[in-house]
Amino acid sequence: MNPLPHTEALSLDKVSLFSHLSPAQRAQIEHIGILRHYTTGEIVFYEGDESRYFHFLIEGEVSIFKSGSSSETIQIHRFRAPSLIAEVATLKEIPYPASCESIQPSTILKISRDPFLALIQSDPSLSIALISSLTQKIGALEHALQRHSAPSALAKVARLIRDDRGIFQRLKGIEIARHIGITPETLSRMIKKLKSEGVITLSKSEGITLLLPDELNRSCG
Known part of the structure; x- marks a missing residue:
């Protein structure tokens, strides 16, 4: 060599x-x-x-x-x-x-x-x-396994927001969806649901802002 x-x-x-x-x-x-x-x-x-x-x-x-x-x-x-x-x-x-x-x-x-x-x-x-x-x-894989084993699409998205909110500024929606094993359409629906319930806000400049952490934790399943 x-x-x-x-x-x-x-x-x-x-x-x-x-x-x-x-x-x-x-x-x-x-x-x-x-x-x-x-x-x-x-x-x-x-x-x-x-x-x-x-x-x-x-x-x-x-x-x-x-x-x-x-x-x-x-x-x-x-x-x-x-x-x-x-x-x-x-x-x-x-x-x-x-x-x-x-x-x-x-x-x-x-x-x-x-x-x-x-x-x-x-x-x-x-x-x-x-x-x-x-x-x-090992720590990173444990978090990844927790997200993939979440009981619902909403729980997967909520756990991702809890663990790594910055990902919504680093990656495109299609990449985020692939990251947690759901479709981009499902990701969009779950984000809209959390926004409509006042749990989060989302903007291009600031990414996701968490407004109701207790509600988010409940959504994590």
């Missing part, structure tokens, strides 16, 4: 996991890594692919999704740079349980699993950083 070009080694500065490394340690990672650029809509890996690499998202944003019934896809989570992607599957050496798609031009540093794990064994601070990343991912 060819090392990364020297000029691209600076990308490691944007990954907090590597911020403490010495030049020699960074050189080791550059030697075992591959820097890949993905266009919007390009697949990083498919569900069921062999997990041979750690994926460090340096620039851009990706979507983790699963294929559902009737050719529909369910978005599980979105990751913005800098972030570590699908490290659990890579650590356990199991096929990827979901697919990953670049949803804007993205740069990913792919590092071969076995050489990287050997490096971790020689550098305990890297191991601690990896554990921290895993802990954050």
Whole structure:
């Protein structure tokens, strides 16, 4: 495997996991890594692919999704740079349980699993950083599972507003609907219902403003 070009080694500065490394340690990672650029809509890996690499998202944003019934896809989570992607599957050496798609031009540093794990064994601070990343991912996945397991479409929307109101300013309606596994039409109806009941307001400039938090919590189911 060819090392990364020297000029691209600076990308490691944007990954907090590597911020403490010495030049020699960074050189080791550059030697075992591959820097890949993905266009919007390009697949990083498919569900069921062999997990041979750690994926460090340096620039851009990706979507983790699963294929559902009737050719529909369910978005599980979105990751913005800098972030570590699908490290659990890579650590356990199991096929990827979901697919990953670049949803804007993205740069990913792919590092071969076995050489990287050997490096971790020689550098305990890297191991601690990896554990921290895993802990954050577990929390994010728990929130995602709670939203997808909500008893109704209204509960899904209410839980999303409760957990991440800013998403309504970051994403388009069709992307938000996909994020929680409902149709854009259903999302629109649920937002209108919450607005008509005085629970929230919604504007392009300010996004969602929560007016009645107790009522929203009741809608969460």
